Amino acid sequence: MKQRTNNSSLNLLKESPFWRFLAKLLIDCAILVLSILISFLLRFEGKIPETFLANLPFFASLEVLLLIAWEFVFATYRNLWRSTSFKDFFLVCALITLQKISFSALTLFLYPLYSYPRSMIISSWAFALIGMVGVRALRRYLHESKFKTKFKGEKNILIIGAGNAGRRIAQEITANPQLGYKIVGFLDDDPAKQGALILGYPVLGKLKDVKSVVLEEDVEEIIFAIPSQPSLIRDVFDEVRETPVRFSTLPSLSEIAPGKPLYQSVKELRIEDLLPRRSVKVNIGEIARFLSDKVVLVTGAGGSIGGELCKQLSSFPLKKLVLLGKGENSIFHLEQELRDKSPSFPIELVIGDIRDREKMEYVFQQHRPNIVFHTAAHKHVPLMELNPDEAITNNVQGTRILAEIAMKTGVEKFIYISTDKAVNPTSVMGAAKRVGEMLMRYYQGRSSTAFISVRFGNVLGSRGSVLEVFERQLNLGKPITITDPAMERYFMSIPEAVSLILKAGEMGKGGEVFVLEMGEQVKIIDLAKRYARLRGKILRDEDIMIVGRRPGEKLREELVEEGEQTSSTAHPLILNINSNDDLGEDFIKSVDELYQIALTRDPSLIKEKLKEIVRTYKPEEL
Helix, strand or coil, X not given: CHHHHHHHHHHHHHHCHHHHHHHHHHHHHHHHHHHHHHHHHHHCCCCCCHHHHHHHHHHHHHHHHHHHHHHHHHCHHHCCHHHCCHHHHHHHHHHHHHHHHHHHHHHHHHCCCCCCCHHHHHHHHHHHHHHHHHHHHHHHHHHHHHHHHHCCCCCEEEEECCCHHHHHHHHHHHHCHHHCCEEXXXXXXXXXXXXXXXXXXXXXXXXXXXXXXXXXXXCCEEEECCCCCHHHHHHHHHHCCCCCCEEEECCCHHHCCXXXXXXXXXXXXXXXXXXXXXXXXXXXXXXXXXXXXXXXXXXXXXXXXXXXXXXXXXXXCCCEEEEEECCHHHHHHHHHHHHHHCCCCCEEEEECCCCCHHHHHHHHHHHCCXXXXXXXXXXXXXXXXXXXXXXXXXXXXXXXXXHHHHHHHCXXXXXXXXXXXXXXXXXXXXXXXXXXXXXXXXHCCCCCCEEEEEECCEEECCCCCHHHHHHHHHHHCCCEEECCCCCEECEEEHHHHHHHHHHHHHHCCCCCEEEECCCCCEEHHHHHHHHHHHCCCCCCHHHEEECCCCCCCCCCCCCCCCCCEEEECCCCCEEEEECCCCCCHHHHHHHHHHHHHHCCCCHHHHHHHHHHHCCCCCCCCC
8 A cells, every 4th residue: 555655646746837847957958968969979080179168068068057947937847758749849930049048158158268169069069959859749649649549449540531620620639638539540531631741650541542441450439620511421421321331520610619629529420410301500699689678478387399499598688488398307407407507597387278368468568579489389290190189279279378378479580480281281281281371371460469470390309309219229139110211300409490480580571471391301321320330230121110191191292282382581591481372351251160060079070171271181091
C-alpha cells in the first residue's frame, strides 16, 4: 500500500504544471548550452583557446539567464509540446532570435573590449533553433506515433470528408488517445485530395470506394464529417449496410456549442440522418417576435407533435403556455420535463376532452389564449376504420367546438395540424382531417381570428409510429412485419416538423393551407432495413414478413391533390395551397348531419356522408 501511495505521488508530481515547466526549461537550456559548445568546437576545429574556454561558463550562464527571461516573456512553458503547431515553431524562432540579440547587445555594452566571436552567436542561434524546434516536433511525432500503434486493432475508424470538419475531428482524436481510436484515413470526392496526406493520414479514395476500404482496412466505425449532405451519407450507409461497421456523424456547426471539443459532439447516426430531404432552418428571431408575451394553448399537448411543440415553445418569451390534454400521465411527464428545463417558465396544465364544449369554453375564458395550436386528434388509420364514429366526434366535432370558441373569445391565430392522409383520402381518419381543413377555411373571415392549416406527412419517433413497431419486434427477436413491399411514405423528424409549424403559424395571415416540403417518399421496407442496421442487425429475407395492407392504407401518400394550386412562401420548405372549394352554409349543415350520423355509430352511413362532404374521399375495399 505504501509503494502505491509513493507511485501516486510521483505521478501527480510528473503531471503538475510546475514539473512540466521545469522539464521544458531544462531541455531548452541544455540545447542552448550544447549549441554554444558545438559552435565553439566547430569554429576552432575542436581546440578552444584558453582565453575563450575560461570565459565560456560565464557567457553560457548569461545566455541561459536571458533565455529563461524570454521564456517567461513569451510564456512558452504553457504550450503543450505534443500539440506543437507551426505557430509554436515561429514562436521559438522569435524567442531564440531575441535572446541572441539581447545577449549581443549586453556583452557589447558590458564588455566592449572583449571580443566575443560574432560568428559564434550566429551559428549557436542556428543550432539552438534547430534543436528547440526539433525536440518539439519529435515530442509531437512520438505522441502521435504512440497513439497510432497503442490502439492499433482496437477501433479502426474511417472519416468521410476531408474538409475542415474532417481535419478538425482527426486532429482532436489524435490529440486524445484515451478515446481509443485509430484513424485509418479519409474518403473524399475532391479530386485534388486523392492520395494526399492530411495530418499524416491518407485520403484512401472517393466515397464510392467505401466498401473496399472498410474491408481492406478492417474499419470498425465510420465518422461522417459531412453532416449537411444527407444524400451522400445515405449512399455510403447503403453501400456498407451489410458489413458490421458502426456509424457516427457530426452535427451541423450551428449545433455545436462554442468552445466544445468537436469529438464530444460526435453522435450515433440516426434514422433521421438517412431521410432524403433538405435540412430545416427557420428564423428564430421572427418566431420569437410572433410569440412574445402571448398566451399560447396547445391541444393534444401530451402527444408527440403537441409535446414537441410545448418543448420548443418553452424557449420563447411567452406570457403563458397552456398544456391541454386528455391523458393525465402524458401531461404530467411533459410538465416534469419542461420544469427541469425551465423551472420558472409559466405553465398551466389542463386535463380535458376537446369534445366537451362546456369545459373548453371554461378553459378559453379562464386563460384567454392569443394563439392556439390544435394538434389533438385520433391518428391511427386502421383503428379509425374500426371506430369511424370516434374519428368524426373527435377530429371533426372537437375541432369545430374549438374553432367556434376561439372566434368567440378573440383568439388571434388558430393553427390546425393536418396530414397528408387528408389528400385524396381512402381512410375515415384522412377524410375527417380533410373536413377539419375545410372547417378552417369556412370559419376564416367570419371573425377576427385567423385560421391556418398545416399539412405534412409522417413524423419519425411519434407514439404508435412504424419505428415503435420495428423496435418492439427487434427487441423480441421477431420478424419485421411489412404491409406491402411497395408502400412508401413521407417522413420528417418531429423537431423539424414542429419548427416549420411554428414558422407557418408566424407567416400565416388566415385562410392558408400550408404544406411542408417533405422531400422524397421512402419505401417502408427500406426504412426497416436501415433502422434495423442502425440497431446492429442486418435484415435478411427471412427476417421480413409481408402481412398485407390494412384497412384505409394507401400505397403512396400525397401532399397536394389534383386541382390544388401551390405557391411559394417566405420559407423554401413551406408551400401555400390555393383551393377553390365553395364552402357556404350547406357545408356547415352537412357537418352537423355528419356529427348526428356519427352518434348512431353506423360505419356505412358515416362513410356515405363523408363521401358527400369530401368529394375526393374514396374508401378502398381491401
